[in-house]
Amino acid sequence: MYVKTHPPVTVLYSQHQTTLPQLSQYIGTVVKDLCAEAVHHNALISGAPLWIYHGMDGKPDTVFTLTIAIPIQGQFQPSRFAIKQLPAFRAVTHTHEGAWDTLAETYQEVMHHIDAHKIPMTEECREVYLNIDFQQQQYNVTQVQMGVI
Structure with a gap:
C-alpha cells in the first residue's frame, strides 16, 4: 500500500x-461498448478500464456517480459517449488479486491505513481493472485507489 499521484x-x-x-x-x-466505440473511431486504447466513484459511502441505498472509462489516445467525436481529461489523482493505492466478491476486504485494509496515518480523504475513489477474468475470478487483478489530499 502506498500513496501515489497518478498522472x-x-x-x-x-x-x-x-x-x-x-x-x-x-x-x-459498458467497457465492451466503450472499446467498440474507440476501435470504430481508430483511437488507441492506451490503458486499463477504470471505474470512478464519486460520493459512494458503502451504504446500499446511497445514490452516487459512477464513471466507467477507458484511457484513449486520439481525438474524435464519439456518438454514444464523451471524452475528457481526468486530472492528476493522488491516492492511497493497493492491488487486489482475486474475485471481486472479496474486494470489500481490500477497501477495509485501505481505509484502515488511511485512518491509522490520519490521511485526509477526498470523495473520489477508483478501481483500475488490470486483469479481468470472468471464468477464473482468482486471476482478477484490480488496483484500488482511494483519493487523498
Missing part, C-alpha cells in the same frame, strides 16, 4: 447515477 489521462467514458446493488448491470457491458 492525468484522457478517457472515453460513460456516466451513471447508481447504487451499490445496481452495479452488476454495468459489469462487462
